[in-house]
Each structure stands twice: as structure tokens, then as C-alpha cells.
Amino acid sequence: MQRFLQIAPGVMVATAYRLTSTSTLVIADDGACLIIDPAVTVADLAALACDIRDAGLQLQAGYATHPHWDHVLWSRGLGDAPRYATAGAVDLFESMRTEMTDMLQQSEPGHDLELFGRLTALPGDGRQIPWTGQSAEVIVHDGHTPGHGAVFLPSAGVLVAGDMLSDIEIPLLDTVADEPLRDYRTGLQRLAAVPGVQWVVPGHGHVGDAAEFRRRLDADSRYLDLLTAGEPFEDPRMTAQWQRDSHAEQLRVVAGQDAGSG
Ligand SMILES: [Zn+2]
Incomplete structure (x- = not known):
């Protein structure tokens, strides 16, 4: 993993x-910190724990933007801080723990399964990550998966978008949902409505500025x-075969929906 780079006051991002x-590591003046989507590999999680310890920070909370295997990982070295997610994300992960564990074991074996996806639902109305540092607002939608919760840090102007708004991935819809297109559009609308975004951090890809x-x-x-129109099309982000496959599947699903409703 590349080292953490500061993108705004108190907000550091490392790209694996x-x-x-x-x-994304959010740091308060008193040394408390919050980690959003910790890391994917065993080595990167260990490096993260070292970075936090070496910097003299105290990890107060973790947060997973959504309940997919690559966003809900943890290591003993990170300690036992609560790991928050939206209530919908917690429910979905528990209902899919077996499938998610299979995916993890195929893609990135070696993790401590005891710690895999041990998430706590955000308290209260679920719109804030509870910690003592800068305000961390949660924007919930079902675009990429049910219970997807982006995080906006208003004082830093940083939107941690989860698996949305990537420069290297096409929109990946929840193709098993009743209305994946509607859900994704709603998600984009909610993110577009966030005022004062200076930086966007996608779950996979590169940090972008306001433009x-x-x-x-x-x-x-x-x-x-284009997906709604139902004709084959290209997107410059579809470089990997798995993305071409996802794209083909999305075209199929959307076409099938049209046939069903017509
Ligand atoms: Zn992801």
C-alpha cells in the first residue's frame, strides 16, 4: 500500500x-482517529495498524461503506474499536456471511475470519458516525448494494463515496434488486445533492477534486x-474482463426488466 497522503485537514487517504x-483515515486534533474501509490485504491491514500506532493515534472507530467482502476486513492489530455500518449493511452482511466468506477465501485468503464483517449498526437515526472528531455524515442509498453509506466530512469538504463515482470502474448495479437502475440513480442524486464537496474518494480508484x-x-x-436505452455501448473504464462481464450482465438485466414491465 502507498502511504497515507493528506488530502484535506485531518483527512488522509492511502491507495492500495x-x-x-x-x-481513509480521519484524524482529530487530540489523536483520536476513524478509519473508513480499512484495507483489503492482510499486509495492508498490518501496515495500517503500524501507521496508526507509530503516529501515536488512538483508533476510536471503524466504518464500512457497504457490506461487500473487501470493505469489512479487520486485523487484531487494529484493536477492538467498534466497526460501524448502516443498519441495512449489517443485516445484509449477516444474511450473506457464508457467500461473502467464500468470496473472501477465493480472492484474498489468510484473513482472521473471526474478525470478518463484525459490524455494528450506526446508532440513533444512523446519519452520523459516532466519534469525537469532525462530523462524519452518512448518506444512505441502495445503488451499489442495499445499505450503502457514503461519508461526507463537511468541515474538510471530503466525500468518501464507497463503491460509487470511480474513475476506473463503471457503475456496478445491484443486479438482484427489483429496480437496480432506479436505486442507482437515487444514489447518484443523493451524492450530487451533497453541498460543498471539494474532494471525492472512491472505494476503488483515485481521489478527485470538485470538478x-x-x-x-x-x-x-x-x-x-445508455444502459436504459438497452443498446450495446462502450465505456472507457471497462478495461478489465470482469468489468466487461458485469457490463454485459447489467445490459441483460435491464433489458429483461423492460420486457417484464412491457
Ligand atoms: Zn469494493
């Missing part, structure tokens, strides 16, 4: 070689429009 995954945030919103809306 594996899956171009990002980890890049708007560009990605447009690119993803355009992708959904």
Missing part, C-alpha cells in the same frame, strides 16, 4: 495496489442513460 482500494466529482457524476449518469 490491490484493487486500487482506498483507505472531477461533477465529471464522474455526469459520466455515471450517462452510463445509466
